[in-house]
Amino acid sequence: MRFQRPDNKSPWMNQKEQLRLVMLCVALVFVIVAMQKVAQPEFWSWLIPPEQVTQETNAETDQVVITLSGERVPTDEEAGSEKQALITELPPLLSxxxxxxxxxxxxxxxxxxxxxxxxxxxxxxxxxxxxxxxxxxxxxxxxxxxxxxxxxxxxxxxxxxxxxxxxxxxxxxxxxxxxxxxxxxxxxxxxxxxxxxxxxxxxxxxxxxxxxxxxxxxxxxxxxxxxxxxxxx
Structure with missing residues (x-):
């Protein structure tokens, strides 16, 4: 009669390690879902206002100023040149x-x-x-x-x-x-x-x-x- 020896080898992964592996997979799936969510531009609208809205607001403000004044506002360089001319030059006193x-x-x-x-x-x-x-x-x-x-x-x-x-x-x-x-x-x-x-x-x-x-x-x-x-x- 032959008797088989009992197999005393432990399994490849015990129950505790299996539980850790399942939790890791769940966490990985959550990270992937979160990355897809934050990649969408509308997700950050609560923190940074859309640039398009700001530009439209500025455009409307500039248009109102131009409409009221009816004149072209000189640039800083032009204003500086006019100021310099006024400060340094005097017309002749005698013709x-x-x-x-x-x-x-x-x-x-x-x-x-x-x-x-x-x-x-x-x-x-x-x-x-x-x-x-x-x-x-x-x-x-x-x-x-x-x-x-x-x-x-x-x-x-x-x-x-x-x-x-x-x-x-x-x-x-x-x-x-x-x-x-x-x-x-x-x-x-x-x-x-x-x-x-x-x-x-x-x-x-x-x-x-x-x-x-x-x-x-x-x-x-x-x-x-x-x-x-x-x-x-």
């Missing part, structure tokens, strides 16, 4: 015809020169001081202005000097922006021959009178060479 009608070596103003002089005083008074300084020519001196008056006439100049005499014009009607003052100012190189400066307004602390010696910084234009003609021409 060539006006320059020709101004007579040098004459004390005071002639009747034909008064309207032009009034306009220049008004324009300089109403122009920003910083803008004047940006356009001034600081290379001239007293000797150059006297010798080359025609070339410097109407150009903006800036210089330092000492006010020797300051007088207020009484009942002056030459300026629409305030009182006019006459200043006699000496500069380096002018010696005892001062420049006659006409200005609209003075600093509140500026002393008025004669026999003065007040340091002063001036910006303005050269209008004419004032004085008497020398004998013999």
């Amino acid at each position: 060539e015809a006006e320059k020709q009608n101004i007579e040098d070596d004459y004390l005071g103003l002639k009747k034909t020169e008064v309207p032009v002089f009034q306009r220049i005083v008004t324009e300089l008074t109403q122009t920003d001081r910083g803008l004047l300084q940006l356009n001034t020519d600081r290379s001239g001196t007293y000797q150059v202005w006297m010798a080359e008056t025609d070339a410097w006439r109407g150009r903006l100049i800036e210089f330092d000097g000492h006010a020797r005499r300051i007088l207020k014009r009484e009942n002056s009607t030459e300026n629409q922006n305030g009182n006019l003052y006459d200043l006699w100012v000496t500069t380096e190189g002018s010696g005892s021959m001062p420049l006659h400066v006409v200005t609209a307004g003075l600093p509140a602390e500026m002393e008025i009178g004669e026999q003065l010696n007040i340091p002063i910084h001036l910006s303005g234009t050269l209008f004419k060479r004032e004085g008497y003609a020398a004998e013999g021409g």
Whole structure:
């Protein structure tokens, strides 16, 4: 009689391992389903609004602005160029015809020169001081202005000097922006021959009178060479 030996080998997977394998398969199926779901664009609409809606809203807003203004809005580059031109450029104070009608070596103003002089005083008074300084020519001196008056006439100049005499014009009607003052100012190189400066307004602390010696910084234009003609021409 032959007896078979009992098979004591354990199965390939026990019950606990089989349970783990089933759970792993279920989890894998869940991950695959979740990946398919999140791949759809509408799934993320709760977090990120659709781009199409934003563009349509902006388009509608821009259309309303254009309809109301009726003008093309300049770009930043165009606006910057216009601003730069406004800040740095000033039109000429005198035309060539006006320059020709101004007579040098004459004390005071002639009747034909008064309207032009009034306009220049008004324009300089109403122009920003910083803008004047940006356009001034600081290379001239007293000797150059006297010798080359025609070339410097109407150009903006800036210089330092000492006010020797300051007088207020009484009942002056030459300026629409305030009182006019006459200043006699000496500069380096002018010696005892001062420049006659006409200005609209003075600093509140500026002393008025004669026999003065007040340091002063001036910006303005050269209008004419004032004085008497020398004998013999």
